[in-house]
Amino acid sequence: MRLLVCGGAGFIGSTFARQRLREHGDEVTVLDKLTYAGREENFHDFAEDPRFRFVRGGIEDPAAVAEAIQAGSPEAIVNFAAETHVDRSIAEPDAFVTTHALGTYVLLEAAREHELRYLQVSTDEVYGSIEQGTFTEESPLCPSSPYSATKTGADLLVQSYFHTYGLPAVICRGSNNYGPYQYPEKLIPLMILNALHGDLLPVYGDGMQVRNWIHCSDFARAIGQVLESGAAGEVYNAGGPDEEANMTVVERIIELTGASESQIEYVKDRPGHDRRYSLSSEKVRALGWEPRVRFQEGLEETVAWYRENAWWWEPIRSGDYRAYYERQYGRALS
Numbered sequence: 001m002r003l004l005v006c007g008g009a010g011f012i013g014s015t016f017a018r019q020r021l022r023e024h025g026d027e028v029t030v031l032d033k034l035t036y037a038g039r040e041e042n043f044h045d046f047a048e049d050p051r052f053r054f055v056r057g058g059i060e061d062p063a064a065v066a067e068a069i070q071a072g073s074p075e076a077i078v079n080f081a082a083e084t085h086v087d088r089s090i091a092e093p094d095a096f097v098t099t100h101a102l103g104t105y106v107l108l109e110a111a112r113e114h115e116l117r118y119l120q121v122s123t124d125e126v127y128g129s130i131e132q133g134t135f136t137e138e139s140p141l142c143p144s145s146p147y148s149a150t151k152t153g154a155d156l157l158v159q160s161y162f163h164t165y166g167l168p169a170v171i172c173r174g175s176n177n178y179g180p181y182q183y184p185e186k187l188i189p190l191m192i193l194n195a196l197h198g199d200l201l202p203v204y205g206d207g208m209q210v211r212n213w214i215h216c217s218d219f220a221r222a223i224g225q226v227l228e229s230g231a232a233g234e235v236y237n238a239g240g241p242d243e244e245a246n247m248t249v250v251e252r253i254i255e256l257t258g259a260s261e262s263q264i265e266y267v268k269d270r271p272g273h274d275r276r277y278s279l280s281s282e283k284v285r286a287l288g289w290e291p292r293v294r295f296q297e298g299l300e301e302t303v304a305w306y307r308e309n310a311w312w313w314e315p316i317r318s319g320d321y322r323a324y325y326e327r328q329y330g331r332a333l334s
């Protein structure tokens with residue numbers, strides 16, 4: 001298949017691009033704005049593949065989208081492009097509205113004009129928090145943060161293009177991803193790098209919030225499965241095999257890195273913090289997908305990857321991220 005992968009220079013988008021090039025023989029054109037989270041380093045190992053192209057630009061820019069479509073003549077658009085950090089959405093929601101609302105609209109119009117299949121990558125956060133039980137695709141949408149509210153708006157717009165124009169669009173909603181190439185503002189890579197550097201491990205609130213962890217390679221395969229065999233107009237949840245409280249994750253990272261318990265610091269809670277996410281994945285399992293990586297082994301491999309790939313994270317930790325960290329946590333990195 002010829003694919004236009006928007007946001008393919010980010011964590012999950014680059015995992016998906018790598019998987020489709022290596023395991024499916026697809027042609028991949030990436031369109032990415034290269035925000036702070038998008039990095040060409042994320043495709044260092046396939047940048048020279050003749051079936052791969054990169055166009056720099058924003059999905060909200062119709063000229064950039066037209067250029068990428070011209071370059072790759074795709075059969076489908078897979079949209080990962082997003083602002084993805086909840087804390088940043090609380091501090092500065094602006095870019096979240098532009099990328100999720102306007103950006104998704106521009107891509108949908110392009111898909112309509114060129115008669116392309118369209119897959120929107122979405123999140124379990126659109127359902128809000130659940131104390132007990134698990135969300136299905138029928139659960140009401142109840143987002144809590146500017147991040148999840150704008151992602152929800154994008155999902156609704158995608159569904160309206162199916163209902164109104166018959167656009168063959170599908171949505172795949174994932175739970176919390178982890179794995180290589182994840183920007184260290186997110187819980188797992190932040191804790192790994194801080195643990196390795198002897199920095200503090202900032203736990204929000206009581207640390208008993210629960211997340212449903214999925215390895216990025218499993219989420220990327222779920223997206224591929226939905227792209228290939230999902231029914232137009234449908235939503236598919238893809239949740240990971242394990243749920244863990246944040247404190248359990250931090251404790252495990254301390255064990256794996258040889259850090260000290262004394263590095264843990266309870267800090268001010270995130271405003272509007274969702275307590276628990278949990279997704280039922282029965283519908284995507286019925287298409288033939290299942291997760292392959294259990295959390296214990298995936299976390300161990302992830303810690304090993306960050307240990308061995310300082311070339312990837314050193315420029316981040318010594319760059320703009322330092323200032324972000326200081327603003328967010330009120331303390332400096334070592």
Ligand code: NAD
Nearest residue numbers: 007009010011012033034035037038058059081082174177
């Ligand atoms: P990421 O922050 O690592 O990457 C986002 C990418 O989008 C970056 O390369 C960035 O440069 C690009 N981008 C941002 N705004 C853009 C714009 N206007 N135009 C073009 N490119 C733009 O994010 P990620 O964790 O890889 O998430 C990818 C997608 O998966 C997002 O849609 C996110 O909502 C969804 N998702 C993420 C998770 C998770 O746990 N990380 C879970 C479920 C769903």
Ligand code: DAU
Nearest residue numbers: 084085086123124125175176185186187202203204209246
């Ligand atoms: O559930 C899917 C979502 O998972 C994605 O849609 C988002 O793009 C992605 O960022 C992620 O959102 P979370 O808010 O769950 O992830 P984050 O890594 O920011 O936080 C995970 C949990 O850890 C959450 O309960 C907040 C907590 N946390 C986070 C950070 C960064 C801390 O306790 N300390 C921290 O320093």
